[in-house]
Amino acid sequence: MKQCCECSNMHEQRADKIPSDFSLLYPILDKYKKKAGSLISILQKAQEIYGFLPLDVMDKIAEETGIKAPVIYGVATFYTQFRLNPIGKYLIMLCKGTACHVNGAGEIEEAVCDELKIVDGETTQDKLFTLNNVACLGCCSLSPVMMINGETHAKLTPDKARKILRDIRKNDFVENGEGSS
Amino acid sequence: MKIVVGQGSCGIAAGANKVNEALNSELAQRNCSNHIETTGCCGTCYLEPIVDVYDDLGNKTTFVQVQAQWAKDIVDFALLGKEPETALKMAEEDHAAQRKQKKVALRNAGIINPENINDYLVREGYEAIKKCLAQMTPLQVIEEIKISGLRGRGGAGFPTWFKWNAAYQQKDKPKYIVCNGDEGDPGAFMDRSILEGDPHSVIEGMMIGGYAIGANEGILYVRAEYPLAIKRLEIAIEQARSKGLLGKNIFGSGFDFDVWIKAGAGAFVCGEETALIASLEGQRGMPRLKPPFPAQKGYWNKPTNINNVETFANIPWIYLNGGAAFAAMGTPKSKGTKVFALAGKIKKGGLVEIPMGLTLREVIFDIGGGILDDKKAKAVQMGGPSGGCIPEALFDTPVDYESITETGAIMGSGGMVVMDESTCMVGMAKFFLDFTRKESCGKCIQCRIGTKRMLEILTRITEGEGKEGDIELLEELSKRVMDGSLCALGGTAPNPVLTTLKYFRHEYEAHIRDKKCPAHSCKNLLTYEILEDKCTGCTVCAINCPTKAIAGERKQLHVIHQELCIKCGKCKSVCRFQAVEAL
Numbered sequence: 205m206k207q208c209c210e211c212s213n214m215h216e217q218r219a220d221k222i223p224s225d226f227s228l229l230y231p232i233l234d235k236y237k238k239k240a241g242s243l244i245s246i247l248q249k250a251q252e253i254y255g256f257l258p259l260d261v262m263d264k265i266a267e268e269t270g271i272k273a274p275v276i277y278g279v280a281t282f283y284t285q286f287r288l289n290p291i292g293k294y295l296i297m298l299c300k301g302t303a304c305h306v307n308g309a310g311e312i313e314e315a316v317c318d319e320l321k322i323v324d325g326e327t328t329q330d331k332l333f334t335l336n337n338v339a340c341l342g343c344c345s346l347s348p349v350m351m352i353n354g355e356t357h358a359k360l361t362p363d364k365a366r367k368i369l370r371d372i373r374k375n376d377f378v379e380n381g382e383g384s385s
Numbered sequence: 386m387k388i389v390v391g392q393g394s395c396g397i398a399a400g401a402n403k404v405n406e407a408l409n410s411e412l413a414q415r416n417c418s419n420h421i422e423t424t425g426c427c428g429t430c431y432l433e434p435i436v437d438v439y440d441d442l443g444n445k446t447t448f449v450q451v452q453a454q455w456a457k458d459i460v461d462f463a464l465l466g467k468e469p470e471t472a473l474k475m476a477e478e479d480h481a482a483q484r485k486q487k488k489v490a491l492r493n494a495g496i497i498n499p500e501n502i503n504d505y506l507v508r509e510g511y512e513a514i515k516k517c518l519a520q521m522t523p524l525q526v527i528e529e530i531k532i533s534g535l536r537g538r539g540g541a542g543f544p545t546w547f548k549w550n551a552a553y554q555q556k557d558k559p560k561y562i563v564c565n566g567d568e569g570d571p572g573a574f575m576d577r578s579i580l581e582g583d584p585h586s587v588i589e590g591m592m593i594g595g596y597a598i599g600a601n602e603g604i605l606y607v608r609a610e611y612p613l614a615i616k617r618l619e620i621a622i623e624q625a626r627s628k629g630l631l632g633k634n635i636f637g638s639g640f641d642f643d644v645w646i647k648a649g650a651g652a653f654v655c656g657e658e659t660a661l662i663a664s665l666e667g668q669r670g671m672p673r674l675k676p677p678f679p680a681q682k683g684y685w686n687k688p689t690n691i692n693n694v695e696t697f698a699n700i701p702w703i704y705l706n707g708g709a710a711f712a713a714m715g716t717p718k719s720k721g722t723k724v725f726a727l728a729g730k731i732k733k734g735g736l737v738e739i740p741m742g743l744t745l746r747e748v749i750f751d752i753g754g755g756i757l758d759d760k761k762a763k764a765v766q767m768g769g770p771s772g773g774c775i776p777e778a779l780f781d782t783p784v785d786y787e788s789i790t791e792t793g794a795i796m797g798s799g800g801m802v803v804m805d806e807s808t809c810m811v812g813m814a815k816f817f818l819d820f821t822r823k824e825s826c827g828k829c830i831q832c833r834i835g836t837k838r839m840l841e842i843l844t845r846i847t848e849g850e851g852k853e854g855d856i857e858l859l860e861e862l863s864k865r866v867m868d869g870s871l872c873a874l875g876g877t878a879p880n881p882v883l884t885t886l887k888y889f890r891h892e893y894e895a896h897i898r899d900k901k902c903p904a905h906s907c908k909n910l911l912t913y914e915i916l917e918d919k920c921t922g923c924t925v926c927a928i929n930c931p932t933k934a935i936a937g938e939r940k941q942l943h944v945i946h947q948e949l950c951i952k953c954g955k956c957k958s959v960c961r962f963q964a965v966e967a968l
Contacts, residue, residue, distance in 0.1 A: 241685075243667035244650050248609070275668075282669040282826075283650035285609050302572030302766060302802045303728035305816050339653070339820065340571035342611070343398045344726060344802075345430035345734030356398035 224258045233268045243271060243279055247286060256287040284338075292327045292334040294372055297351040301340030304347040308361075312348050313337070315362035319369050332373065386420055386463050388412070391435040391495060393426030393581045394574075394613055395735075399433035400453070407456035408436070415464065425582020425617075427495020428486075429479060430735035438463045447475040482733060482752045487714065489722045490538075490575075490698040491738045494582030499617050502624035505585040511630050513701035514592045518638035523553060526597040530700070532708030534720030539565055539656070539693030540771065540797045541873070542719075542786040548690055551680035552598035555688035560600040562591055563684065563691040565661060566607035566614070569653035570769030571820065573800035575724040576694035578736055580607065580614035583698065584621035588631070588644060590697030593704065595642050598690050603644035606661055609651060618646055653770070653824035657872045658683075658691050660826065671826045672872035693798070695724055715741030719785035729766075729802040730757045739784070746780040749803055760805040764888070768797030770817045770824075771877035773884025774810060793884040795877070809906035810889040811896055815843040817881035821874065831869030835862050836878050843882070847907045851897035856886065911952050911967045915943050919964035926956035926965060 232249045236242040246269070250261055257280050266273040280286045298316060300309050313324075316335060320328050327334040343349045346358035350365065357368055390396075390405045405423070412418050427435065432449035436459060439445050448459055448469075455472040462469050488494075497504035505511075517526050531546035552560060564587060568576040580587060591603040607615050622644060625631040633641045647665055654660045655670040658679050664670040665684055683689020699721065703711050712720045719741040725748065728734045732754035739748060745765060749755070756762050764774040773794035775782065782788050789796045804813070822836040839862050842855050863879030870876050886893060895901045902910040915926070915935075922940040927933075934950045937943030945956070957965040 241665060241667040244664065245647075245667075248648060248650065278669055279667070283652050285651040300571070302769065302800065302816070303734075305813075306729040306802055306804055306808055338610070339569065339824075340574075340610075341394075341398075342568075342574035342577050343395050343430075344572055344574060344728035345395060346398055346433075347728065349398065358398050 224254060224261050224264075226261070226264055228253045229261065229264060233265070237269045243269070243276065244283070247276075247280060251286060256290050259288075289327075290331075292331050293376070294333050294352055296333055296335045296369075297338045297341065298324075298335060299339075299341045299343070299347070299349045299351075300337045301342075301344060301347070303344035304340075304349060307347045309348040311362050312350065312360050312365050315365050316350070316369065319366045332376065333369070386417075386441060387439040388421045388459065388463055389424050389437040389439065389498075390421065391425070391427060391433060391437075392423045393495075393578055394611075395426055395430040395578075396433045396435065397613075399430075399450075401434040403453045404434045404436065404451050404456070407453035408459065411456040411460045415460065417460075417464065420463075422498045423500065424496060425494045425499050426578040426736060427582075428491060428578075428736035428738070429475075429483070429733070431733045432475065432479065432735075435475075448472050449475045449479070478754075479733070482754065485747075485752050486738050487722050487740050488738050489702050489711070489714075490579060490586075490695050490724050491582070491736065492702060493586060494578060497583065499582055499584055500620050502585060502621065502628060502630075505583070509705055510585055510701075511589055511625075513704035514589050514596070514630075515636050516704055517593050517596055518636050518640055523597045523599065526593060526704075527553060529704065529708040530597075533703045533711040534708075534715075535696065535699060535703065535711065536719065536786065537693055538695035538699070538723065538798070540570075540768070540795065542796060545692060545696055548680060548692070549594060549597050551678065552600075552688050552690040555681060557688055558599075559602060560598055560688040561684045561690070562595045562598060562600040562603045563661070563665070563689060564591055564603065564605045564694060564697055565656065565658075565691050566605060566611070566694050567649050567655045567661060568608060568611075568694070568798065569656050569824075570771075570798050570800050572728055572766070572769060572802045573726045573798050575726050575736060575799045577608075577611050577614050579694050579698050579724075580611065581617055584614075584618045585625065586698045586701055587694055588618075588621060588625060590692075590700035591644060592631075592635070592642050593700050594690060594692065594697065596640055598688070600690070601641045601643070603642065604665060604684070605644055605646045606649055606655075606665060607646060609648045615646060615648060622646070652826070653820070654826045654872070654874050657874060660872070661691065662689065669826070671828050672874075674871060695799070716783065716785045718787055723784070723796070723799060725784075725799045725801045727753045727801050727803070730760065730805040730808070731755070731803040732757055741785045742783045744781050744783055745775065748784060748801070749780065753803070756803065756805050758805075760807070763804045763806050763808060764810070766794075766802040766804065766813065766881075767800065768795035768877075768880070769800050770820050771795060771873060771880055772797045772800075773880045774804070774813060774888065775884070776888040793880065793887055795880070807904055807906060809847070809902050809904040810885040810892045811843060811847055811902075812904075812906055814882045814885045815840065815847055818843055818878070821878040825874065825878075829870045829875055831866045832871075832875030832878065835866035835869070836875070838862055839866070839879065839882060846893065846896045847902070847909070849896070849900045849907075849909045851893075853897065855897060856890070856893055860886065905967050908952050908954075911954075912947065913945050913950060913952065913954070913956060914966050914968060915945060915956075916964045916966055917942055919962050921962055921964070923961070925959050925961070929955050929959045931955065 324337045348360045392401045434451045436448045458469040458472045461467040535545045536542040652670045655664045657672045660670040660672040679689045724738045762777045818840040825832045827833045927935040934946045
């Protein structure tokens with residue numbers, strides 16, 4: 205599943221071709237485009253709007269700011285914060301920091317991957333979960349930890365991690381019914 | 386009476402928000418809603434969530450590992466002085482561990498409400514900048530830092546006065562002062578706690594630095610992974626502006642200064658000064674050759690001074706108490722105090738601030754309470770991906786820049802991850818190389834390709850495919866990566882490998898020659914066996930084995946067929962009699 209870069213994802217995106225709505229982007233561009241060195245801030249705001257960085261949005265930013273599109277892709281693929289693909293309803297940030305590593309983050313990752321049948325960076329077929337390994341969440345004394353949509357789950361064991369995911373899936377199903385997500 | 390809930394990131398992760406809600410509703414029922422406040426991390430993360438109750442005389446009682454259902458008990462105690470039935474008070478030994486510390490950078494964290502500037506002001510907040518502006522010239526300000534002996538707390542330990550002086554000497558204008566809050570070292574969270582718990586001390590430190598070098602604009606570069614720190618900084622900046630502490634003509638001195646926040650986007654290499662500047666300018670964070678140094682040509686090619694969060698937090702204290710008072714703490718070459726993030730296999734994980742020169746043993750055992758489950762200590766990792774593992778035999782090493790560097794590790798930003806005998810040192814080296822391989826910006830070939838090749842060799846060794854000559858190959862590659870890299874990321878990336886090779890070479894050899902992992906941690910090198918004297922023949926392991934590798938009749942000894950075993954460890958985890966052993 206390893207790829208050298210995300211270019212194949214870009215091709216996928218091109219094939220999908222659902223044009224993005226730029227109306228929310230213009231106020232951001234108006235605010236930042238005159239200020240030199242604002243590309244990262246623009247991309248951060250754009251990701252807040254769309255949940256990821258669609259190709260046509262990056263092209264639009266290029267057009268409006270005058271920064272060349274390859275430079276924008278270069279920045280977007282350099283920093284780990286930026287995503288080129290949509291994420292699932294629940295974003296799992298699994299901490300792989302040193303303290304978590306020493307306290308068994310590897311086993312937690314195995315359990316999560318086995319439970320959801322995805323690996324780091326992937327989204328489940330039902331678009332419910334996305335797994336992202338992160339370098340450190342800074343909760344080292346509560347390790348191992350994972351954060352799901354902003355909520356931290358601390359002192360995990362493989363079984364505890366599986367249960368958390370099953371509970372989320374169950375509650376989501378109860379609230380929204382099948383196939384809603 | 387006042388109830389204070391610790392709501393740093395660690396407290397919130399442990400459930401402080403629920404505790405806060407419960408206390409709020411309990412207080413509301415008794416018409417005392419305005420008696421509750423928030424504070425940052427006080428360092429004892431292992432006791433979170435923490436609630437402090439202050440009586441009218443200012444005496445503090447600390448409740449630890451607080452659960453939401455204790456709210457009534459705590460409020461009863463606070464209002465009526467009724468001894469709590471359930472709520473747990475902080476133990477004397479935990480208080481004692483606190484007393485062994487000396488808080489300078491953390492002087493306000495866990496005490497003040499970081500979202501209320503008045504709390505900072507009553508603790509001599511913004512008095513240091515006032516003193517500098519009224520009584521000192523920029524050169525005198527720099528001289529005081531020189532007397533204090535303060536060295537950069539971000540990792541390299543470069544004398545702060547030297548950097549300030551270099552920026553001061555530049556004629557070019559405008560100048561910039563930057564706070565490096567890109568705390569990327571996995572296993573370190575000192576800067577986050579300071580920013581969350583005491584944001585004004587960092588802003589005031591930047592103001593003093595700005596006055597010293599002649600900068601009127603400050604930039605706080607903070608990791609995007611620290612949203613709470615960014616939020617509290619935004620509040621702090623707004624409040625400082627509204628009080629005229631940031632802006633034009635501060636304290637009527639004619640000095641103008643303001644700061645703004647730039648959220649990083651996640652790249653470890655941006656901790657490097659020139660990469661950080663590239664990132665500030667909206668580019669990929671790739672380091673460039675020095676000189677010119679940032680003090681000469683930094684942000685937009687203008688003189689720029691960059692210091693770390695903890696360095697700035699120390700600065701107001703130095704002007705309030707004098708550089709000599711700071712220099713009186715610590716060792717001759719490493720003065721003052723340093724904050725460390727204690728984590729890993731340790732009983733009392735959290736933040737500690739100690740005078741330099743205490744030994745590792747004192748920090749880990751006297752303050753950190755020793756090893757989890759009273760196991761045997763094996764090593765401590767310092768300096769993160771740029772640092773190394775110091776073995777237990779060297780735990781009497783004093784914690785100062787020179788002594789730690791002598792061991793092969795580095796002081797780094799202050800991460801201290803403690804390991805016991807169950808941690809595989811080859812696995813540890815592999816973990817860090819995996820990190821640096823991902824975080825290498827790709828500019829220098831030796832770093833980009835070298836770390837990848839080193840990771841491949843380490844992976845091979847931990848999977849039982851290690852060959853004779855692998856150790857020598859790792860050593861040669863290490864040298865080449867260090868020599869051929871432009872910045873400190875590549876220049877120090879092999880350190881975790883070199884220090885583990887230096888102190889734990891036998892573990893590498895056991896993996897390669899005997900195909901054994903002495904820590905019983907590398908999966909592929911384990912052999913599962915059932916112990917004859919403990920097996921009761923309950924069949925649970927056989928039922929759960931995914932490859933049907935376990936044979937045996939009910940109430941008879943079970944046996945694992947090694948050729949079928951996939952080493953998943955399921956049998957060991959389900960056995961209730963500890964009859965399965967991994968060797």
